[in-house]
Amino acid sequence: MTVRHPGGSASFEILGEDHTLGNALRYIIMKNPEVEFCGYSIPHPSEEKMNIRIQIYPEYWEHTKPYDALMKGLDDLADLCDHITHAFKEARDNFVEPGDNSEQR
Amino acid sequence: MDDYDTIYGSDRGPQITIKEADSRHAQIVLSNCDLAFANALRRIMLAEIPTIAIDIVEIQTNTSVIPDEFLCHRLGMVPLDSTNIDDKLIYTRDCFCDQYCERCSVTLSLHARCTGEDNVTVYARDLVIAEGAQLGSPVINDPEGQGTVICKLRKGQELRLKCIAKKGIAKEHAKWAPTAAVGFEYDPWNKLRHIDYWYEEDAKEEWPKSKYADWEEPPIEGEPFNYDAVPSRFYLDIESAGSLPPDEILQQGIKYLQEKLAAVIETFSNKNETGDGFGDGVRSPGQDYSMGGMGGGGAGYETPYQGGRTPFGGGGFGGATEYGGRLMGGHKCVAAVAMG
Missing domain, CATH: 3.30.1360.10 (RNA polymerase, RBP11-like subunit)
Incomplete structure (x- = not known):
């Protein structure tokens, strides 16, 4: 992974990742109110590279770096996964097969 | 939450x-x-999501009408029971054995011969799993309990082979798709x-x-x-x-998404000693590459042109995994890797 542009904006290159992570991460980073812009791109389909660009609003430059927004995005996505796991387990435990309960795992 | x-x-x-x-x-x-x-x-x-599928086939006898590589491909596609694979099997690439062992593979053998006048159909149920294997038995869902058809034999034709099933993901080959x-x-x-x-x-x-x-x-x-x-x-x-x-597919899906995140977080944290995200890897646009490493157990940088190899070992053209392909040369018997 490599970083470009110091300051309020940066691009990160993540090797071995694709749209699976790219789009979800982009979305979650954009949810951060301090982030002005976040976009990702896979420049060439036969190169396993995913570039993600983050720009922070100037008023937050003092205390938030693009790196922090990226790390927060990754953490938020992990929290979202935890939440989904929880929601799924709940749904699964409440699910009753109509007329049959042999499929309960 | x-x-x-x-x-x-x-x-x-x-x-x-x-x-x-x-x-x-x-x-x-x-x-x-x-x-x-x-x-x-x-x-x-x-x-x-990792599952187990037949990856190497050692053929001793194949007098059926189906060529060896065709048969290998068919065997690779047979779904094998992969429940709780993470607790039971590791990837061959992470194993310290020379070729394969019971920690990173499951062996299945197949022996079938047609002796009568009627043709014999060989089914997935005829694959005999090695004793003590915790997973990897062929999935059988049909009411007759036969599983998928592997091939058909006429009078006098015989099949005798050994399959080595390994852990893998569908990104490398679709046979590992759950x-x-x-x-x-x-x-x-x-x-x-x-x-x-x-x-x-x-x-x-x-x-x-x-x-x-x-x-x-x-x-x-x-x-x-x-x-x-x-x-x-x-x-x-x-x-x-x-x-x-x-339900396991869904839960594993979330788990592996989190593992991806963890791998990226870890790689960034290791690179970032200065605390601002601009560790040793800073480069300006247009500047020449100085490649950083990559997280998640991958092989790091590979040129996209040499053999089309992915960090997962596979690659479409050679039809051999990085680990499986290497093994084949050493075997005396006819061998092919079960990849399309």
């Missing part, structure tokens, strides 16, 4: 409802969720106009209603188009190939 309010405000975040489920498929509704996450989940369930298909749908009434239906005279008359249409309110006639609307309910239909039950 925890940090969660900061992302989703005061609402409760994504919800899951199970519509239908049995041992082979599950229909779930993911509501209050975003497209990017739902799609990430779909993609990971299709391509990145899902046969993942249905993914949203906005059954096309309120968002993400689809432009082709029609002869009237699209409403000519197109069938979505099977999820009853789960959402039909549009009101003359309703103004909402330009801010985004999809938030997703209908997923997980169809298992047999190696894993659908």
